[in-house]
Amino acid sequence: MRLVDSHCHLQADRFDDDVDAVVAAAREAGVERILVPGWNGWSSNAALALADRIPGLDAAVGVHPHDAAKVSDEEWTAITAAATDPRVVAIGETGLDYDRVFSPILAQLVNLRRNLELAAAMGKPAILHCRSRTGERDAQDALLAELRAFGPDVPPVVVHSFSGPVDYAESMLELGAAISISGLAFRKGEEATADVVRFVPADRLLIETDSPFLSPPGAPRSRNAPEWVGVTAVWVAELRNTDRESAGDALVAAYDRVFSSHRAAAGRAGPG
Template sequence: MLIDTHCHLDFPDFEAERDAIVARAREAGVGQMITISTRVKRFETILAIAEAYPNVFCSVGTHPHNADEELDITTEDLVRLSAHPKVVAIGEAGLDYFYDNAPREAQVEGLRRHIAAARETGLPLVIHSRSADEDMAAILTEETGKGAFPFLLHCFSSGPELARVGVELGGYVSFSGILTFPKSEELREIAKTVPHDRMIVETDAPYLAPKPFRGKRNEPAYVAHTAAVLAETIGVTTEEIARITTENAFRVFSKMPRL
């Protein structure tokens, strides 16, 4: 069994055929999925999707692109909403200096609030980091010094130093369809350095479809293709990578039941 640890089933891309997408994932061996929040103010929609499918779980949080829109969302709000049985993570939150869709100060403030919620609840923080390696490493190091919290670096496409710091601080590294792209040699080299007990897989669907679906809409079933490339990269079988990444997913998303 595989677990898609990061998809966005609430996005309009899936609205017309959500039932079929969840069914195709199951047929592809994807036993469970986590649909990730990007706006707390849309949380009820995300939660309704998670409640509609026994094998779908969710998170609560604000994407860095939307950080300035939700500065009224407090750590206490995140903690309160995360008490629902279907909520297994905080986020996604983080820093995106590539697009800079929100002021960096707002992104940092939002990230720290989410870290506090992860620390208080024990739920893992799903971290988005793009073109912000130094600041992200510094904040994670500083905040871990205040008290450890579980986290994962989602859709990892950063440099080797952030991967190293993340692992040293107790975090996990999540690989998406980017790992399968021909020009991702550096990312595959980084994957070889990540301890086997710290790697998980995701789709980030509807984005970043892996080969051979690149350029098309991604969906949770396709996580199997990313897992196959990860297996080849680190020199294990597809069966072994399924076991490794699934066990790791249940460890980091410790609130998610085994179905």
């Protein structure tokens, strides 16, 4: 089955010792596209460095809500400069996290707005993280309000590691979003994701691991890796009553549609 991993943090220190072997194992498992998003200045830069060194990787640069209050002006300036790089296919990850609140909510909102503005200015999609407090939907509702308030120039968005109720997914699709499914879907409290998977248009449905986090069933709990994205892909294909081969083709096509104009602009070669 052809596969993509639309979101994995291969620059995280847990991959320091064996990132080349991790990518090789992913290729062996059928993963044809890999996107490495940043979460702050250092990790955005590191994503680009990996894309330089390993053929076929795509990068994204941006500031995660956890880091919203921690990123310096210099870091942000470097991210905005890196955003013009043709190997950068998206801005992110950014978004809102009202569950852990590692940065104050006001700082998260300011950060989200400037990441969205950067994405709009670059004509690249914004990758959005969104987690509400347990049992609530406060962050999802705030994120929808921000996107609507942005106005007609709102950039295309990717809802990373989807979590939330069915009507939230419907509202995101109305705004033109692509929805990316991760191993989070298998966890307790995330049951609505199975319903969402059934109705997302094929050209806006992505899958991801969010490695090294969110191991799906069967993957090592200690460290998720892109080779495990197939667990989620098979589950998605079954829910959509699609055979694996056409489901895989659709995943690659959706990835290329969401991120591809920049791949073409980069003129990049490589096995991916």
